[in-house]
Amino acid sequence: MKIGILGGGQLARMLIEAGSQFGFDFLIYSTEKNSPAGRICEKEYFGKWDDFDELDKFTEKSDVITLENEFIDYKVIEHIESKGRKVKPGSAVVKTIQDKLIQKNFLKKAGAPVAVFSEINYIEDIREFCSRYGFPVILKSRTMGYDGKGNYLIASEKDIETAYKELSERGKLMAEQFIDFDFEIAIQAVRNAEGEIRFYPIVETVQKNHICNLVRAPHYVPLELSNYLHQVTAKILNELEYTGVMGIEFFVKEDELMINELAPRVHNTGHYTIEACEVSQFENHIRAIAGYPLGSTKMKSKNAVMINILGMRNDDAGSVDLSRVLEMENTYPHIYGKEKIRTGRKMGHITVLSDSIEKAEIAANEARKLIDI
Secondary structure (H helix, E strand, C coil): CCEEEEEHHHHHHHHHHHHHHHEEEEEEEECCCCCCCCCCCCCCEEECCCHHHHHHHHHHHCCCCEEECCCCCCHHHHHHHHCEEEEECCCHHHHHHHHHHHHHHHHCCCCCCCCCCEEEHHHHHHHHHHHHHHCCCEECCCHHHHCCCCCEEEECCCCCCCCHHCCCCCCCCEEEEECCEEEEEEEEECCCCCCEEEECCEEEEEECCCCCEEEECCCCCCHHHHHHHHHHHHHHHHHHCEEEEEEEEEEEECCCCEEEEECCCCCCHHCCHHECCCCCCHHHHHHHCCCCCCCCCEEEEEEEEEEEEEEECCEECCCCHHHHCCCCCEEEEEEEECCCEEECCCCEEEEEECCCCCHHHHHHHHHHCCCCC
């Protein structure tokens, strides 16, 4: 089987690493030459998303296609589907999720817990929303927003004009009531075409400048809350007729949950599963889209902490010395092979396994200091 992946970043790279054990060949379509995934696949196709001539060459050689991010225009995926190729998840799913307003309307209709939100067409719509629900308010770009990009916190009346001017240049907008949450959690779930669903452990996530910095696994929540989270997640996957891994982020306030966003792909908060779980999120995604039975999502280690290696400067990446990190027990570094370091860019991650979450976090932070990126 030849599996095509739209996108050539680290998620695609880790999908290839996980799926190669089954003897699959992987093809990449990337907008970046010599991408992290392109370095380790059978063939990398390069072009813009609307370069349908090159895209068709990639499509023709792929038996099934998946994606590593949700920022590909769903019309591109529709074009691939028109050529008789299955994309998992497909264009209908991506169309629902990549526009945050459509996503929130879907979640609300499904009975999932979401913050109060509204479509924004004019600056007066923001003023009306703020008047009705009070400050602060989050103004969001409906598409192409990630890692805090495309969001603006409106703390008072004086922020409205600046927020509208800055974000309206990015496209359509929506407003959302600010959630004063206690902490954030996330879950990865996988569903195959037959409707089988498995859940990975609930994890706590810690942000740094709106980018995921640290993941603690597992995060224990009361059984009633855990069951509710699983029910909500299963309903979302089933109503979308989803195939593959989905990441879902939640805000937690006392004993209440609120969905932050959906990601129709393997997710940064699930990287720990490579070493900590019996079958990683990446392997289970490949199993799901290939029509294989799903594997166990149970943890092999009592605790795990994953820390992202975020770029500390703007520079050429060069080689990375991992010798001191590799001396540490139960510590697993992953370097993504990106050619350029940028401040805040995800250049890799480290996972530490331990019988103590506190010890794992200390070791993860120590390991990160030993890597010069």
